[in-house]
Amino acid sequence: MDGLLMNKLTKPSILAAAIALACTVGTARPADISLPPDPSVLQGQELVSYACSKCHGVSGNGISISPIFPILAGQQSIYLEEQLKLLRQRYRSDPHARAFMWGISRALTDEQIQSVATYFSSLPPVTGRPSNNPALVAKGKEIYENGVPEPRKVIKCIECHGETSEGTNTVPRLAGQHPGYVALQLHYYRSKLRVNKLMNRNVQNITDDEIAAVTEYISTLTPTPSP
Amino acid sequence: MLVAQPASAIPPFARQTGLACEACHTLPPELTPFGRRFKLSGYTLTTRPPLVNDIDDHKKNTLWLTDLPGIAVLAQLNYSHYNRAPPDTGQPYPAHAQSDTYQFPDQFSLAYAGAVSDKVGAWMQLTYNGQAGSVGIDNIDIRYSDHTADNKWLWGITANNYLTFQDVWNGIGSYTIPNFNTVSLATGGVAGASTTGPILNALGPGVVAGIGAYVFYNDSLYFELSAYHSAVAGGNSPVVDSVSLAANGGALDRFAPYARIAYEYDWGYNSAEVGASGLYANWIPSASYISAQQQLAANAANAAATAPGGNGITYTPAQTFNPGAINRYTDLSVDWQYQYNGQHNIFGLLGHVTHERQQNSDQLVAATFTGASSPIYSNPTDTLTQFLITGEYFRNRHYGGLVSFTRTTGRSDPLANGGNGSPANQYETFELDYVPWLNFRLILQYDVYQVVANNQSPFNLSNSQFPNSPGFTNIKAGNNNTWVLGLWMDY
Numbered sequence: 001m002d003g004l005l006m007n008k009l010t011k012p013s014i015l016a017a018a019i020a021l022a023c024t025v026g027t028a029r030p031a032d033i034s035l036p037p038d039p040s041v042l043q044g045q046e047l048v049s050y051a052c053s054k055c056h057g058v059s060g061n062g063i064s065i066s067p068i069f070p071i072l073a074g075q076q077s078i079y080l081e082e083q084l085k086l087l088r089q090r091y092r093s094d095p096h097a098r099a100f101m102w103g104i105s106r107a108l109t110d111e112q113i114q115s116v117a118t119y120f121s122s123l124p125p126v127t128g129r130p131s132n133n134p135a136l137v138a139k140g141k142e143i144y145e146n147g148v149p150e151p152r153k154v155i156k157c158i159e160c161h162g163e164t165s166e167g168t169n170t171v172p173r174l175a176g177q178h179p180g181y182v183a184l185q186l187h188y189y190r191s192k193l194r195v196n197k198l199m200n201r202n203v204q205n206i207t208d209d210e211i212a213a214v215t216e217y218i219s220t221l222t223p224t225p226s227p
Numbered sequence: 228m229l230v231a232q233p234a235s236a237i238p239p240f241a242r243q244t245g246l247a248c249e250a251c252h253t254l255p256p257e258l259t260p261f262g263r264r265f266k267l268s269g270y271t272l273t274t275r276p277p278l279v280n281d282i283d284d285h286k287k288n289t290l291w292l293t294d295l296p297g298i299a300v301l302a303q304l305n306y307s308h309y310n311r312a313p314p315d316t317g318q319p320y321p322a323h324a325q326s327d328t329y330q331f332p333d334q335f336s337l338a339y340a341g342a343v344s345d346k347v348g349a350w351m352q353l354t355y356n357g358q359a360g361s362v363g364i365d366n367i368d369i370r371y372s373d374h375t376a377d378n379k380w381l382w383g384i385t386a387n388n389y390l391t392f393q394d395v396w397n398g399i400g401s402y403t404i405p406n407f408n409t410v411s412l413a414t415g416g417v418a419g420a421s422t423t424g425p426i427l428n429a430l431g432p433g434v435v436a437g438i439g440a441y442v443f444y445n446d447s448l449y450f451e452l453s454a455y456h457s458a459v460a461g462g463n464s465p466v467v468d469s470v471s472l473a474a475n476g477g478a479l480d481r482f483a484p485y486a487r488i489a490y491e492y493d494w495g496y497n498s499a500e501v502g503a504s505g506l507y508a509n510w511i512p513s514a515s516y517i518s519a520q521q522q523l524a525a526n527a528a529n530a531a532a533t534a535p536g537g538n539g540i541t542y543t544p545a546q547t548f549n550p551g552a553i554n555r556y557t558d559l560s561v562d563w564q565y566q567y568n569g570q571h572n573i574f575g576l577l578g579h580v581t582h583e584r585q586q587n588s589d590q591l592v593a594a595t596f597t598g599a600s601s602p603i604y605s606n607p608t609d610t611l612t613q614f615l616i617t618g619e620y621f622r623n624r625h626y627g628g629l630v631s632f633t634r635t636t637g638r639s640d641p642l643a644n645g646g647n648g649s650p651a652n653q654y655e656t657f658e659l660d661y662v663p664w665l666n667f668r669l670i671l672q673y674d675v676y677q678v679v680a681n682n683q684s685p686f687n688l689s690n691s692q693f694p695n696s697p698g699f700t701n702i703k704a705g706n707n708n709t710w711v712l713g714l715w716m717d718y
Contacts (some may be wrong), residue, residue: 017410046376049376049377049378051274052265053378054261054264055250055261058264059378059379065494066496068570099246099247099249099250102244103244107274180496184570191426199681
């Protein structure tokens with residue numbers, strides 16, 4: 001009995017169990033022990049299809065339907081990688097980060113995070129959508145390009161996010177993003193539910209009306225290709 | 228028959244996926260588009276690494292166990308206060324009727340919920356039912372599911388014991404909203420009134436089991452074909468006899484086919500669905516049956532006791548009445564659901580219309596009756612149409628409520644329904660909810676009745692049936708109005 005048991009344990013199961021254990025403490029698995037049904041070894045598109053696509057675009061196109069979830073198609077790779085790591089370590093702790101991404105990212109390896117970020121960043125970004133409120137868009141454009149002057153002082157978005165809000169490195173692409181999603185993030189930054197010292201300071205005095213305007217403007221933008 | 232109400236959200240799913248309840252539910256048990264996909268995918272999405280994993284020589288996964296099984300504890304309590312105490316039904320001695328009841332618990336369940344492998348998942352629930360006073364098998368749904376790499380096509384097989392439990396929309400079936408309801412759409416609860424309803428809502432745990440196949444295309448078009456068979460709790464005999472029929476009010480004869488089609492369209496924070504379903508069921512109702520053998524014995528006994536003790540009845544061969552009198556039900560339904568699942572606000576508008584045609588067995592209809600006891604239907608064919616519409620609103624998943632209207636009409640059948648024979652009922656449900664934590668919900672509900680079918684309410688029965696309440700003549704439907712204070716929790 002013992003012999004049989006030991007014999008079985010020395011076969012792949014013990015290896016798999018050991019790998020599983022290693023995975024739980026955050027060590028990357030050897031790439032050649034790939035078991036397709038095991039989400040902890042899926043990479044890139046497979047992983048997106050298995051998990052991410054359920055919210056961020058069911059066909060894997062990175063274009064979410066509900067504004068609760070951001071559009072990720074064409075997002076900056078470095079930004080995505082950084083955010084996934086912040087979510088995995090639970091540093092980013094706004095309500096939706098807790099509700100959705102803490103769990104989803106909890107067992108991701110650095111390799112997986114990189115492959116997912118690369119996958120989404122390689123997708124064609126969305127084009128801006130027409131707005132039926134040109135006055136609001138004009139007001140948003142003014143805030144985006146010039147900020148809000150003293151004494152409230154909201155820094156102009158264009159300075160970091162770029163002329164067509166294509167973003168760069170750790171600065172996210174916002175062009176064409178769901179206005180509802182961007183608005184919620186601005187509320188989170190303003191209330192410090194989402195922590196980023198720069199953004200917390202930049203938008204600490206922004207009003208709800210200004211958030212509505214600038215997010216409406218951002219949603220109409222079509223970004224230029226990433227440098 | 229008593230159909231337990233299905234449990235709502237299941238924390239093991241949250242533990243397995245790492246997602247909070249709001250990923251799958253607006254408020255449990257109503258599903259979001261994500262929740263629908265999770266269920267149709269066989270409850271298999273997991274972000275939990277395995278503790279035990281085995282593979283075969285082809286590197287195919289043969290075992291996948293996480294550190295803890297997905298076990299849930301669910302409890303539902305309710306305190307119900309009726310508009311007035313029901314009449315004293317104590318026979319032969321007087322009883323004491325109160326105007327309230329405390330179900331503690333109304334339901335208490337242990338359940339396994341979650342992935343069994345990478346493509347198979349299950350929901351298996353054991354429930355103590357306060358009204359039945361016993362523990363029994365409750366809802367079970369075991370699924371296999373797979374999909375194409377681009378997620379365009381998702382398909383699956385479900386084996387379950389509750390027709391409509393497998394459904395993922397909430398306008399119809401076991402997860403119809405309102406869900407915390409002492410008045411089951413199928414039959415009665417603890418409240419004063421119970422209501423007539425289509426057989427579609429009544430084929431639940433302990434009565435039937437079925438298997439079905441489904442496909443979901445492009446996250447929008449759903450098609451399912453299922454077949455249900457009688458699966459009476461407490462026996463494994465293919466023979467349906469009077470005892471097993473009496474236990475559940477009847478049984479299915481052979482397989483009952485069920486087809487379901489639905490179309491969902493999601494945009495922004497919105498999700499809209501319209502669907503249709505059809506059920507054809509051969510149902511053997513519980514009745515006073517006598518077999519040929521019993522008939523011979525009875526005739527012999529009657530002949531032997533010609534005077535005292537003899538009942539004077541001599542059965543003829545034509546009156547032989549075996550279990551096997553079959554009513555044929557055809558249920559056709561249309562359902563719809565609109566859901567707005569915003570950052571702070573949730574709206575819903577959902578409901579259904581079900582039309583039922585019930586072709587009664589000649590053996591049980593008055594005009595063609597050949598049975599031993601007495602006929603139980605006046606009409607060869609009865610009909611029933613149930614309409615339900617619910618509107619709901621919740622703020623920040625903390626506060627909210629709903630208003631629901633249900634109306635059932637149908638062909639009058641005095642033998643089946645008593646009194647004037649109408650199966651009609653009409654009532655509204657008003658509900659306020661306070662949800663301090665997503666797995667702990669307080670419910671205040673008021674059910675208001677305008678019409679209750681004659682034999683469904685203690686208040687509608689004739690005075691002669693209440694010898695201990697001689698003055699009891701008030702048969703207003705409003706007597707059934709009920710306040711319910713409920714608590715639902717799980718962990």
